[in-house]
Amino acid sequence: MSGFEADYFDGLSARNHLVQLTISQGHLHWSSNDVVGSAPLDQLRWDPAVGQTHALIHLSDGGLFRLHDRSLGAHWAQADGIGMERWARVLESRMLYALGALLVACALVFSGLRWGVPVAAKAVAAVVPDALVQIMGEQSLQVLEGVWLAPSKLPEQRQQALAKQLQDLCARTDCPLYKLLFRQGKRIGANAMALPGGSMVVTDELILLAQHDEEIMAVLAHELGHVHAQHGLRLALQSLGAGVILVAITGDVGSVSDVAAGLPALLLQTGYSRIMEREADDFALEWLQSVCVTPQRFSDILRHLDQQPGETGLMDSHPGTAERMRRFSQASAC
Numbered sequence: 402m403s404g405f406e407a408d409y410f411d412g413l414s415a416r417n418h419l420v421q422l423t424i425s426q427g428h429l430h431w432s433s434n435d436v437v438g439s440a441p442l443d444q445l446r447w448d449p450a451v452g453q454t455h456a457l458i459h460l461s462d463g464g465l466f467r468l469h470d471r472s473l474g475a476h477w478a479q480a481d482g483i484g485m486e487r488w489a490r491v492l493e494s495r496m497l498y499a500l501g502a503l504l505v506a507c508a509l510v511f512s513g514l515r516w517g518v519p520v521a522a523k524a525v526a527a528v529v530p531d532a533l534v535q536i537m538g539e540q541s542l543q544v545l546e547g548v549w550l551a552p553s554k555l556p557e558q559r560q561q562a563l564a565k566q567l568q569d570l571c572a573r574t575d576c577p578l579y580k581l582l583f584r585q586g587k588r589i590g591a592n593a594m595a596l597p598g599g600s601m602v603v604t605d606e607l608i609l610l611a612q613h614d615e616e617i618m619a620v621l622a623h624e625l626g627h628v629h630a631q632h633g634l635r636l637a638l639q640s641l642g643a644g645v646i647l648v649a650i651t652g653d654v655g656s657v658s659d660v661a662a663g664l665p666a667l668l669l670q671t672g673y674s675r676i677m678e679r680e681a682d683d684f685a686l687e688w689l690q691s692v693c694v695t696p697q698r699f700s701d702i703l704r705h706l707d708q709q710p711g712e713t714g715l716m717d718s719h720p721g722t723a724e725r726m727r728r729f730s731q732a733s734a735c
Contacts, residue, residue, distance in 0.1 A: 404422060404423045405421070405422050405423075405468065405469070406419065406420070406422075407419075407420055407422050407431070407467055407468045408466065408467040409465075409466050410465050410466075410467070411436075411463075412460075412463030412464045412465070413463075417467075418436045419433060420432060420433040420436055420466070422458075422466060427442055428440065428441055428442065429441075429442060429445060429458070431466070440460055440461070444460075444461045445458055445460065450468075455467045455468055455469070518639050519635070519639055519674070519676075521638075522636075522638035522639040526631045526634045526638055527631075529634060531598075534597050534598045534634055535597075535598045537598065537634065537637060538597040538598030538599070538633070541596045541597060542582075542600060545584075545602070549586075549587060549588045549589050550584040550586065550589070550602070550604070551584065551585040551587040552584065552585060553584050553585050553605055554585055554605055555583050559608075563583075563614065563617060564581050566614060567581060567621055570618060570694070573691070573692050574691040576625055577599065577628045577629040578599050578628075579599045579600070579601050579625060579628050580598075580599055580600045580601065581601050581621070582602045582603070583602075583605065584603075584604055584605070585604060585605045585606075586605065586606045586607070590604065590606045591604060591606040592604045592606070592607060593620050593621070593623075594627075595625075595627035595628045595633055596633050597631075597633040597634040598633075599628050601624045601625070601628065603617070603620070603624075607620065607706075610702075610705050610706070611705070612701070612705070613698060613701070615694050615695070616698045616699070616705075618689075619689060619694065619696070619699035619702055619729075620699070620702055622685040622688045623681050623684075623685040625684065625685070625688065626680060626684030626685050626688070627677070627681045630677065630680050630681065630684070632677045632680070632681065682728070686728070686729065686732055689734075690734065690735060693734055695734040696730070696732040696733075696734065697729060699729045700727075700729040703722055703725060703729075704726060707722050
């Protein structure tokens with residue numbers, strides 16, 4: 402390869418030397434009126450030209466060369482066997498290729514968020530230590546109680562009666578480990594939700610809205626479905642996974658903690674995915690049939706909720722209400 406010009410900085414002073422560079426026998430050689438030297442190619446670090454910047458060659462002793470001719474990057478990559486640098490240079494020099502690479506990158510990010518992250522979250526959820534899951538659930542509940550919920554005003558006797566009904570039904574079929582909590586829906590109204598670790602929160606407003614206790618049991622059956630499938634934990638892991646992808650793209654490390662801290666709001670404002678809701682519905686339908694509670698009760702409470710005014714409620718994140726009501730209405734009791 403013929404020689405090419407570069408500015409040489411020795412790393413000791415700001416002075417630069419105009420030198421001629423050549424590559425031969427696995428070495429980079431440089432020379433000028435007052436500087437001469439060589440170094441093995443495998444000991445050099447190459448920073449390719451990006452945009453209007455110049456390519457840089459870093460020496461192991463702290464010195465560097467700034468190439469004058471930006472087009473020499475491809476020659477350097479070929480001489481050093483750096484295929485990726487050569488492809489990067491090709492992409493940078495052709496707008497059509499660059500746009501194509503951008504589309505491919507966007508497709509990969511979308512695919513990772515849409516399919517990769519949920520699959521990974523489901524696998525990771527199965528091996529997360531129970532102690533960590535409990536901590537996540539407790540912290541989520543603390544955030545909810547600080548902003549969205551208030552202490553229940555439901556009489557203690559009524560709370561105990563509902564808890565006993567659910568306990569008796571679970572004695573007749575399989576139920577995941579759960580903890581039933583009653584709270585006033587200060588800002589969320591008639592609502593129920595399952596948190597990581599098995600805590601299920603049901604609001605006073607939902608209980609007062611129900612016209613039969615079996616309607617409440619039907620809602621709790623749906624939440625048991627979320628507990629059984631670890632949907633709260635999986636949603637948290639998906640949020641963290643999305644945050645990791647965001648960090649990889651933007652370099653903003655703080656976004657991961659922001660996403661994790663926002664799990665309670667995420668549960669309330671966006672809810673679970675359609676797949677998770679369908680899984681919870683499947684569990685609830687089978688559960689209601691196993692304890693001989695007519696699935697019509699779930700359809701009834703859905704109808705009551707759908708008629709409630711307000712911006713936030715149990716139905717906000719549950720798509721296809723009419724379809725769900727029809728499914729439970731047509732199902733047999735036992």
